[in-house]
Amino acid sequence: MRKSDIGMIVVLAALVALPFVYREPYHLHLMVLILIWSFAYTSWSMMGRFGLVSLGHGGFMGIGAYVTALLWNHLGLSPWIGIPFALIAAGILALIVGYPCFRFRITGHYFVLVTLALSGIVLQVITATRDYTGGSLGYTPARAAGSRVFALQFDDKATWYLIALFVWLVGLLIWRLIDRSMTRYALEAISEDEDAAAAAGVNVTAEKLKITLISALMTAFAGALYCQYQMFISPDTVSGIAVSLQMVFAAIVGGLYVALGPTVGAVITILLAETLRISFGTGAVGWDNLIYGVLLVLFIIFLPQGILGSLLERFKRKPSLVRWI
């Protein structure tokens, strides 16, 4: 066992043990939010790192959240069954949009704008079906009458912390699996030069579809989790172009080419927003996004690798550290 492995196990054990020692609800709440959003940002980066920039992930997240909540409220289906249905819906949508895009080689600007349309559609459908979804006023899953586990509703922040931590770790594990698979090399070849990759025998359409599907399913799952945790969703917080851009922003600030980059992005963005909210109160409305926007532009111009990515570049000589991040 190497030194870095031991270090990692210690960090993990500390993360798991945290809620048993430390129970300040507000801080735990922040941690849960950071973990859930980190998972969502990681899902976006799964395809973003290969040059497949999607602005449609707000749509997948919205479907994950709304399908789960609607099935629970209207049909009484437990989220344990509802979430798989939501994932199937998001997956089908990803295939419907992804297949023609990849088959007909819609790349670059075109791909971004098509996916932009996707998150636009989901937002408009949620708003238009206001008789069921509550429209732009938002939607609340009904409080569980019976078993809390059955309804996947917990009042305890510590429980949520552990769930979110587990999901986040699984997300990182998926990243690691892809990182070490042939898929990664295929997709890297595709992002460099599609024609050359195809000529070398890479099935471009299938590889792109695979990563899009994984990414969309994970994002929808993040949406469902967010809905169950917050117990309130509105079209603006889980779907639409703003949410998609928020994912892009966090991933780029953290660094979308490294596994923990999106997590670093989530920590920075959420802490920034919370600090502004606490110090300026309602006067801060708009300021957080103003700062986000300026930072996003500056990062893209001066630090396209992101914070963590650039730091790792600098510490390349310490491979033991890099290996785990």
Place this chain on the structure above:
Amino acid sequence: MQAFLDIFDIYLLEAVLNGILLGGVLALLALGLNLIFGVIDVTWICYAELVMIGMYAMYYLVQYFGLSYFIAAPLTILLVAALGALLHYLVIAPLLSAPPINQLLATGGVLFVLQSFATVAFGIDFRNLGIRLPILTIGDMNFSYARLLSFAAALIGMVAVYLFMTRTFTGTAIRAVAQDRQIMALMGVDTRKIYIITSALGGALAGLAACLLVLQYDVHPFVGLTFGPITFLICVLGGLGNFFGGFIASFVFAEIISLGGLFSDLEWGYVFAFGFFIVMMFIRPAGLLARRR
């Protein structure tokens, strides 16, 4: 039954005609975006936000400084043109050699900046110009003068751009740069200057659209989101950089939204338009007017 059909047809005709009027303004926006894409090879995700800023400019010039609409309009167009040039100079120019995706995302950052700037500076209240134009009634159909005026002004704006592009030296240089960026630099054309001029021109078109839209819509910081995405779809459907395709696609979309809105809520009009767009991507991925390879 006969009476029902009569009423229905009148409404249908009215919706079709209103769709054409809406198409004019959309075509103006699509032209600006296509111009920038065709020449600089950049998509301004924040294009509709420039329009939003222009609408606020109109609101303040008319309401607070008491200027007449026709004096405020040229000032707004100049202001947004300057904003367009500034956007190019500050954000796009440093990224010209970066991957295209980075340029696109940087303008996404500008979208955040403009939206939240408007939230901070102007608040989130809905504001309107307070100019109420009369309604024109032909037969049983109603058309607002605001829409007719917008349509006419949009057409004039497009003709002016066409003349500029074909009849002036600078316009010719812009078209040449759109055809080949590297060679034109070798031919002694200062491409940086051409880029700035094109960006200003794109901004001016956004400014003109703002002057027209402010007659029909209330201004609020997120107003860009109501017609921003639809403009991108129009440009992609027409073929990015293809001026004529964008023009046709504007009217197709405007009709879908207008007719969809007739049969149910306005949101469903948008949903139909989006759905149509995705179906068209299957059939004609490179745009409506693209030739089959």
